[in-house]
Amino acid sequence: MKLQLWRMLLFSTAAVLFLTAGFTYYDTYVVPRCEVCGMSTIYGWRDVLTPDGVHHVSCCPLCTFLLVHKYSSFHVETVCDYCGREITIDVENGVLKKVDPPTAYLILAGSGQRKQSKIACSEECKDKLLMEAPPGSKPLTVKEAFRMASEPVRKYLLWHPITWPLIMELTVLGILTLAAGFAARKFLK
Numbered sequence: 001m002k003l004q005l006w007r008m009l010l011f012s013t014a015a016v017l018f019l020t021a022g023f024t025y026y027d028t029y030v031v032p033r034c035e036v037c038g039m040s041t042i043y044g045w046r047d048v049l050t051p052d053g054v055h056h057v058s059c060c061p062l063c064t065f066l067l068v069h070k071y072s073s074f075h076v077e078t079v080c081d082y083c084g085r086e087i088t089i090d091v092e093n094g095v096l097k098k099v100d101p102p103t104a105y106l107i108l109a110g111s112g113q114r115k116q117s118k119i120a121c122s123e124e125c126k127d128k129l130l131m132e133a134p135p136g137s138k139p140l141t142v143k144e145a146f147r148m149a150s151e152p153v154r155k156y157l158l159w160h161p162i163t164w165p166l167i168m169e170l171t172v173l174g175i176l177t178l179a180a181g182f183a184a185r186k187f188l189k
């Protein structure tokens, strides 16, 4: 009975370790992640193009602007979250160069949840989105939003990807625990 309990405990620990390693792998390398906050982008993302032709992924309009801490120049093509109209934003050498249409707004979600922040193409779309937004949500013009995002202090919001070693450690630990589970019989006899 005692042996079986030990084995059960070790096997379930191993299973948890493997699952965590697997999930971390999936979450880090398979699902595109926001380059800024690290959030998974299963629910959609914004495409950001840097001058070297590389596409980058950000989870929300705010993270898009925060990318300025990583790339000094980039081009954003996104759509109004209300009417679907195309919105393009160009940043050059850390400066907001162009917003099309210039009436675009960023809506900062009052919930503090990134994925709930939105972009609107016009005053009307902004008002419509604000009605659906969580309480405390705040509209900012793209210019204001960009200025806020580019404050040096926001650099600390940048996410650092979990690297291979953690996944390897979890896997190795899982294998060891599994081995201990099989070996448990010998020791407890």
Ligand SMILES: [Zn+2]
Pocket (backbone or CB within 6 Å): 034, 035, 036, 037, 038, 039, 058, 059, 060, 063, 114
């Ligand atoms: Zn993000």
Ligand SMILES: [Zn+2]
Pocket (backbone or CB within 6 Å): 080, 081, 082, 083, 084, 085, 120, 121, 122, 125
């Ligand atoms: Zn719109």
